[in-house]
Amino acid sequence: MGKFVEVKVFSTRLEVELAQGLLEGNDIESRISPEEDDPTPNRDGIRLLVPEEYADEARELLTEFDMEIDNMDDDDDDEYVHSGEGDSLFDEDDDDRD
Numbered sequence: 001m002g003k004f005v006e007v008k009v010f011s012t013r014l015e016v017e018l019a020q021g022l023l024e025g026n027d028i029e030s031r032i033s034p035e036e037d038d039p040t041p042n043r044d045g046i047r048l049l050v051p052e053e054y055a056d057e058a059r060e061l062l063t064e065f066d067m068e069i070d071n072m073d074d075d076d077d078d079e080y081v082h083s084g085e086g087d088s089l090f091d092e093d094d095d096d097r098d
Contacts, residue, residue, distance in 0.1 A: 002051055004031055007058045009045035016046045022065055028054045 007030075010016040016032060023030045033047035050058045 002053060004049040005052045005055050006033070006047050007050050007055055008048050008062050010048060011045050013046060016048050019048055019062055019065070022061060023050065023058055026057075026061055028058050028061075030058070 008019065010019065020030045020032075028050055031049045033049055
């Protein structure tokens with residue numbers, strides 16, 4: 001492999017690990033910037049690196065993934081409507097917990 005380049009900066013370790021899984025599923029090797037292995041948080045975020053020859057494809061996949069996540073968040077907001085009736089997860093008629 002050639003030179004590794006930054007494709008995205010993430011704010012949490014979980015986000016970067018999800019992105020690495022996405023890239024791995026598309027046969028793109030990735031690494032976290034070496035200084036990011038330090039457990040102390042980096043003010044600039046966690047840098048995800050891929051081989052230079054895969055950088056454009058990786059960025060495109062990550063952008064599509066971000067858009068899907070944003071759409072899921074928007075859909076969740078639209079689907080949840082609070083009726084104002086009952087604050088319990090259980091129906092009073094189905095209360096078999098006695």
